[in-house]
Amino acid sequence: MKQVAATPRIIGRRLYASFTVAPKLALSDLNRSTIEAKYAVRGKIPIRADELSQEIAQNEKLAFNEIISANIGNPQQLDQAPLSWYRQTLSLLQYPGLIEQLKELDETTRNKLYPADVIERASTLLGSLGSVGAYSLSQGDRFVRKSVAEFISKRDGYPANPNDIFLTGGASAAVLYLIQVLSRGENLGFLIPIPQYPLYTASIALNNATPIGYYLDEANDWSTDPKQIRQLIAENKDKGIDVKSLVIINPGNPTGAILSESDISQLIDIAAEHGLVVIADEVYQENVFHGQFVSAKKVLAKLLEKDPETYKNVQLVSLHSTSKGVSGECGQRGGYMELVGFSKEVQDVIFKLASINLCPVVTGQALVELMINPPKEGTPSHGLYQKEVSSIHEALEERATRLHEAFSKMADVECNKPQGAMYLFPRLNFDKSLYAKLHEACKADGLSVDEFYCSDLLENTGICCVPGSGFGQVPGTYHLRTTFLPPGTNWIERWELFHKNFVAKYKN
């Protein structure tokens, strides 16, 4: 610390002749857990991609003229158009004065600008929200929560209670609340799938709890193995770690796998026996190509119906979001969580956390309602809504198939067939025996094989995806996660060519 003789100054009524100037904050002054938390989806490679996109914007000559952001499920950044039903209604919520002004237009002009059911729904929502510029209840607007409860009841065939619904700023906010509330210290363990969505490891790290990874079985379509989970609980108990939560991501991110009803039953059995809170991340429930999505809530409700004594204490949180599915409204930050089976005192703590955050953005709350209660048959908006939804579904499935085919043909790459979600998680079979040169190059750069590949892919093609190490993988295996959202096939062709050259360069 350098002694600085500050110019003598009279400030107010006081005079300080000189003082030692303190240094700036160093990393060692910060909360260690915030330094240790990692979040690869927006990590080193995406940050580099952003730099490259700035260079392109400044007309610098690169080997490509656009960045393909395949690192994050952000449909509207690419070419997915928002659903007209959502946006028309939200525009009226933002500007209710327009509803009055529309009344003054002739019917043809008005109907062309806004279908009658849009005006009606906007009015209903405004009736409950008042203004989208006012704070709502911290738990979320009552009308929207009631609507969500009806949606769940209809989806599952079992009742849901609006008082157990919390509207949240995307599902991420819900995950952050839950993990914060449940993190009772370093000896508190969360079971999370490996590979996982890194929001889980990041929030566990931020809260100084312990992540306990259970491996999904790549050879069996990334299925879940209850036996392994039971083993992990026992092993960790022996080490003094109290396992209190089980995260399941269904449909899987990054795997795209879908859990069967019997898989979920077995996980709930474990929860009943070991007192685990089941956190069911179901944000991709609308993104299903093969198989059938069954909610954890439905499976639990069925079990409770048959055998209430066994399952009465099971606590489940299920998460949904307006960011994924055919909605893809990531920037609007809408979502909800349903709490099932929690005691009032625990639920009150979650409520308090929501209060400290004031309220989720109110337009996002409205969007949740529009998502789970879309136009019904016979209403003016229904036809366009159906058409837009089908076309998004078809486009996603087509892109998934096309990209999966590309990976299937690439040398030394394996990729499970996608069942749902927005991602593929291909495996790069670049082991040392076949790719000695590659492993040497990685060692020289201080990168893992998957990091090296993704970085090289970005620098050569502009395609940005995320190394498997960001999600977790069996040691010695290498993967990457890519969305299949980018439009067109040009980028896939670029990738195929890159891969060919990469293999040619590094294979023994």
Added chain:
Amino acid sequence: MKQVAATPRIIGRRLYASFTVAPKLALSDLNRSTIEAKYAVRGKIPIRADELSQEIAQNEKLAFNEIISANIGNPQQLDQAPLSWYRQTLSLLQYPGLIEQLKELDETTRNKLYPADVIERASTLLGSLGSVGAYSLSQGDRFVRKSVAEFISKRDGYPANPNDIFLTGGASAAVLYLIQVLSRGENLGFLIPIPQYPLYTASIALNNATPIGYYLDEANDWSTDPKQIRQLIAENKDKGIDVKSLVIINPGNPTGAILSESDISQLIDIAAEHGLVVIADEVYQENVFHGQFVSAKKVLAKLLEKDPETYKNVQLVSLHSTSKGVSGECGQRGGYMELVGFSKEVQDVIFKLASINLCPVVTGQALVELMINPPKEGTPSHGLYQKEVSSIHEALEERATRLHEAFSKMADVECNKPQGAMYLFPRLNFDKSLYAKLHEACKADGLSVDEFYCSDLLENTGICCVPGSGFGQVPGTYHLRTTFLPPGTNWIERWELFHKNFVAKYKN
């Protein structure tokens, strides 16, 4: 734990004959800090107010027929209308298709629906955002950050850098990031004003750090005493507590006081000497009736200009929000923070936290731009904008004055004249010598005097405000915080009557 013989069931390929059903989570299973955090603004009294408002909705007979929500600065929940400029532009951002459709209308109809500069600004914003349904950069949209930097430069006469601006979901999100990053354990102290906005104590509690309250001087218009702050730093150092941050709220919440330039200079001196990060909560910078708001950034920039060696290491974060001022768009969750003087490595950690939260709601980001870059003179929207802004300013000042007058006349109540913000923080001079019966009644109910008063006020009049204990106060003194936002004077008359009866009942 009760042993339950579960019905033998075959699930998948496994058979569990019976297991012990684990109990539900108890409070003792939760993160202790989430249990201990308190947030009075949405605490016990507001929760009771919500119950009462449900009773009113169900036509139950109460002594009043509406709840006056004076507990929270939520202008649009009451009768403040949003600014047309904001809402018209936001409606086009939500529904860009309307821009095309408007072009097909005749000019008179179009201009009546949307002024030309609204259409223009919406198009400009869309040019940068793409879609409000896409995730933006985690730090916030580039165009909006550039605009914010220009606003700050113009406001202060000193430059600001877009790379140092983080757009946030209201100022609360910024506070939560900062306190999380800076909380290096129990021995890490944050200097906070007393009374304070309880978000600070809540987030410090959530992060297991230590709040160190410095008292504002009620007898001198709630001014700040640098001598006391220096003493607290020394005392805490002796106790092994490392004081690393100084929170200032200017204009004050709940006090309504405004800091002078020389007050701020003295606080920055302390920061330079002790290496404190100054967190300047300036969300009420537009709510000023008396005196002049000077930003901490401006004061620091001036000091740096005169004496760079002394101030070069000072680190300042200043916060602003779209929720307050004449905007009052609480539910839209817009805000920003400017980081000044931080090292790149520390700024990167803050960036990573923002990444884990993906991005602030994109419409909120756009709203920040609309707030800090309003219609210029000569544009079609300028006249209406000016008119609406003035009328909100006048209404707020009028209400503040009217409520202040009411408190001035109440027996055994003292209240400083409001200078800014949205609150009054009157003192209830109900000490034991004069109000023995009251103190007995409080003891019987297990409430502090201010809690008792606020609870009684709510049950008798429907007026919901927050006991001073939620903000902190000199021990033995009692206050309450009320907004002056509710319209009309009926509620003030009800309060006056209630107070008269209260004093009659409890005064010796």
